[in-house]
Amino acid sequence: MIAKAPEIEFRRVSKRFGAGPLVLDGLDLKVSPGEFICVIGPSGCGKTTFLRMVAGLSRPSGGEIRFDAQADGTRPELAFIFQDATLLPWLTVLGNIELPLRLRGEPRAERRATAARLTAEVGLGAVGDYHPRQLSGGMKMRVSLARALSLSPDVLLLDEPFGALDAITRNRLNEDLLALHRREGWTAFFVTHSVTEAVFLADRILVLAAEPARVETIIPVDLPRARTLALRESDEFHDAVAEATRRMHSVLAR
Numbered sequence: 001m002i003a004k005a006p007e008i009e010f011r012r013v014s015k016r017f018g019a020g021p022l023v024l025d026g027l028d029l030k031v032s033p034g035e036f037i038c039v040i041g042p043s044g045c046g047k048t049t050f051l052r053m054v055a056g057l058s059r060p061s062g063g064e065i066r067f068d069a070q071a072d073g074t075r076p077e078l079a080f081i082f083q084d085a086t087l088l089p090w091l092t093v094l095g096n097i098e099l100p101l102r103l104r105g106e107p108r109a110e111r112r113a114t115a116a117r118l119t120a121e122v123g124l125g126a127v128g129d130y131h132p133r134q135l136s137g138g139m140k141m142r143v144s145l146a147r148a149l150s151l152s153p154d155v156l157l158l159d160e161p162f163g164a165l166d167a168i169t170r171n172r173l174n175e176d177l178l179a180l181h182r183r184e185g186w187t188a189f190f191v192t193h194s195v196t197e198a199v200f201l202a203d204r205i206l207v208l209a210a211e212p213a214r215v216e217t218i219i220p221v222d223l224p225r226a227r228t229l230a231l232r233e234s235d236e237f238h239d240a241v242a243e244a245t246r247r248m249h250s251v252l253a254r
Contacts, residue, residue, distance in 0.1 A: 005033040005154050005187040006076045008054070012063035014212075015049055022212035023049055027063070029206070029215065036181060036188045038198035039206045040248065046213030047191045051157045054189055055080050076154035081161045085140035087132040093119060094128045097146045104151075111150075118146040122176065138169035142176075149180065158190045162197070171232070174200055178227050195245045199237070200227050207248050219244050 013027040024046045031037060039047050052058040053065060055078050067076050087096045094115045101111035119128045122142040132140060141161055148156060162170040174197060181188060192198050198205045198221075205219040223240055224231065231237050 005185055006068040007033055009066045013060045014062040016061045025212040025214050027215055034185050034187055036203045038202035039191045040198050041208030042210050045208045045210035048159055051159055055157055077151055078155045079148035079151050079153035081144050081148050081158045083160045085144040089132050092129050093143050096143050097150055100150050114150055118149055122146045138165055153186050155187045160191050196241050199241045199244050219247055
């Protein structure tokens with residue numbers, strides 16, 4: 001099912017914790033439905049805080065984050081994928097994927113069918129009865145991705161989900177993630193420290209500077225939307241990575 005992704009607008013959003021200093025200051029941004037935004041910046045600059053505010057897990061201290069209302073007036077469905085897969089060790093792959101639907105009270109047959117479909121879509125059809133201890137790091141993240149997608153989200157938030165994986169596994173998961181994005185149509189906010197990963201995934205790259213976090217620049221990625229291994233090996237892609245790296249470094253060196 002294709003998500004009904006909302007338009008999202010950030011209006012002068014700021015954040016501080018208690019009486020502490022500003023963590024994020026004056027963020028203005030408009031995100032189109034189905035857009036893939038990568039967020040990049042130095043450690044501690046507020047990237048995770050930004051995601052938590054989008055998710056509603058933390059409220060802005062100032063400004064507002066506006067979502068287009070759904071046709072029935074409800075808030076869009078959001079799903080969050082963390083740096084760690086956070087799987088329950090006593091549940092199987094299928095059990096972990098269907099857990100959000102179980103907590104929502106969906107009938108067993110329906111949630112089982114959804115979990116089985118998603119297990120196949122993320123390339124884990126042969127290990128549905130495995131437990132997390134039997135899985136590699138990349139397989140665990142695929143389970144985490146499938147679990148998030150079980151909610152049919154309109155907005156998917158990803159906090160460095162592939163950062164701990166080897167390069168080959170990470171590249172493959174990037175390609176699989178984009179394939180799911182093309183099929184499902186959700187809006188994505190993806191935090192990463194890798195400029196190469198950001199260029200491969202994003203429609204636009206949001207570069208944050210620190211103390212406090214603020215938008216220093218937004219880099220559009222002018223590459224074909226079908227991002228493949230062949231594109232990754234092209235001069236066009238390497239030129240885009242070099243240009244994004246140059247722009248990011250020039251901004252963060254100010």
